[in-house]
Amino acid sequence: MKVEIRPSVLRGSVAAPPSKSHVHRLLIAAALARGESRITGAAESEDILATVDCLGALGASVSVAGNAFSVHGCGGAPHAGGDILPCRESGSTLRFLIPVALAGGGGVFSGSERLIERGVGVYRDLLEPRGVSFAVGSGTVSAHGQLRAGDFEIPGGVSSQFISGMLFALPLVGGDSSITVIPPFESRAYVDMTVAALKCAGVTVERRGEREFFIPGGQEYRPISAEAEGDWSQAAFLYALGDGVNVTGLDSESLQGDRVCLSLLRRIANGYTEAELSDCPDLAPALFAAAAISGHGAHFCGTRRLAIKESRRADAMAEELAKFGARLTVGDDSVDVAPGDIRTPDSVLSSHGDHRIVMALAACAVRVGGVIDGAEAVRKSYPAFFSDMAALGADIRY
CATH class of the missing domain: 3.65.10.10 (Enolpyruvate transferase domain)
Incomplete structure (x- = not known):
């Protein structure tokens, strides 16, 4: 056009x-809860609809009425089954949800070739040594295996979204975990937004210094009511x-x-x-x-x-x-x-x-x-x- x-x-x-960054995070937290959540003041954009579609593939249900999203969560048990998770052009969707899908065994994500190219390198380096397999195709990436608790070191100078993705997923797994951010820690304010969304859903993340997070395992997301x-x-x-x-x-x-x-x-x-x-x-x-x-x-x-x-x-x-x-x-x-x-x-x-x-x-x-x-x-x-x-x-x- x-x-x-x-x-x-x-x-x-x-x-x-509405803040796309805020709505992504609220939707994911709501989708991982057990029960009904409501997010008001939101709006549909291609990136937000990508997250909605992917959360549906993971077992949540999202409906839209005007500027409000109603979310019926998956109860902390995301599972893709055989469904493709369509990320479109949304890097946030892909990076946030790869670890979430791996908390339930993994899934296959689709998106533009540029998105796939820029979306998974940090996770491959982080998770392949821990038994997760990645396969990149033309416009797709599959990630299969079980995310397990552990101590993770994540570079902070590529994208803070990799840190946020792990923060969403690790509370779901058995056992406690930690994340240490390798300097430089850039865009840390957006990690703070993730921690705030988790808190809104009753999930605890402890800050230990400037670059370390402690995440108790086996937590349960609670339904939320929030405005974007x-x-x-x-x-x-x-x-x-x-x-x-x-x-x-x-x-x-x-x-x-x-x-x-x-x-x-x-x-x-x-x-x-x-x-x-x-x-x-x-x-x-x-x-x-x-x-x-x-x-x-x-x-x-x-x-x-x-x-x-x-x-x-x-x-x-x-x-x-x-x-x-x-x-x-x-x-x-x-x-x-x-x-x-x-x-x-x-x-x-x-x-x-x-x-x-x-x-x-x-x-x-x-x-x-x-x-x-x-x-x-x-x-x-x-x-x-x-x-x-x-x-x-x-x-x-x-």
């Missing part, structure tokens, strides 16, 4: 979409649309690491030209766009993990922002945006199949115009993005 955005001045208030938070990572793209945009429904005390977005965007707009992104890599596209729009440029470090997102995000943003006249230099763990003004792009912009790149390019296009090809990628996380833009005054043509 191609979307043309003409120069517009946006003003008004818009409600932040607004999504700070998506709010970053709304704020990047212009100074006249106000985003409501956000919790300033949220555990979401991306809550730093507003302060970073303000600093970039005011000419502060350095930012560290290792704990908030999902903000990178919005911040790169903001640095180009500001004319000041900026230096970003901690960008190494952008290579394992839905696209090679730093390279993709460099390619697309160049069409606006911006110059980005991509290093192994840094990105530099050179000072200078943006202009109307000289060719059609590409989404690279990445929802966050679409939203970042939209922030530039609303200033100087542009056509984005593959704009349907926003359905992955924020299906209402363009309708929300239009409600704020954007001139959008489909």
Whole structure:
């Protein structure tokens, strides 16, 4: 789908979409409980529907009515049987649920080849020596064996989702376990979100120092009743649309690491030209766009993990922002945006199949115009993005 955005001045208030990170975690905790749970303030996106479908394959039942999810849990006994677990493009779904499936003997997951490629390496290294077998095919990965209690060392510089996946699963197995995070421990705020979701379901995880977790085994998840938070990572793209945009429904005390977005965007707009992104890599596209729009440029470090997102995000943003006249230099763990003004792009912009790149390019296009090809990628996380833009005054043509 191609979307043309003409120069517009946006003003008004818009409600932040529900936090995808929060809803994933609440759904999984509810699905592992015995009995009925209810999650309100949620919304359907492709990533959330992937988690819903996979939880159904593991024995839970999820129904949706408006903005509420009702979950009948599997009683702590996930079992895939012969069902495929369809992850679509959702890395969170795949990484969270591989250990959960292994608590019940394993399963076969499907998804895009890029998702499978970036989704399982840490688990193979961690669990194959413990008797779990992995087989990667074209768009599938099978993981079979029984997850057992033990002491686990997990690298903290690849994705915190591997840590979260083990935290969901280990309370279900017999025997106590520990997880030690090998430095650097990046995006730890999202591990804190997982621990909070577990606590909401009555599951205990003990923090022992900065990098160690103790997980008692044989625990029982309890049904939950919870409301989804607004999504700070998506709010970053709304704020990047212009100074006249106000985003409501956000919790300033949220555990979401991306809550730093507003302060970073303000600093970039005011000419502060350095930012560290290792704990908030999902903000990178919005911040790169903001640095180009500001004319000041900026230096970003901690960008190494952008290579394992839905696209090679730093390279993709460099390619697309160049069409606006911006110059980005991509290093192994840094990105530099050179000072200078943006202009109307000289060719059609590409989404690279990445929802966050679409939203970042939209922030530039609303200033100087542009056509984005593959704009349907926003359905992955924020299906209402363009309708929300239009409600704020954007001139959008489909």
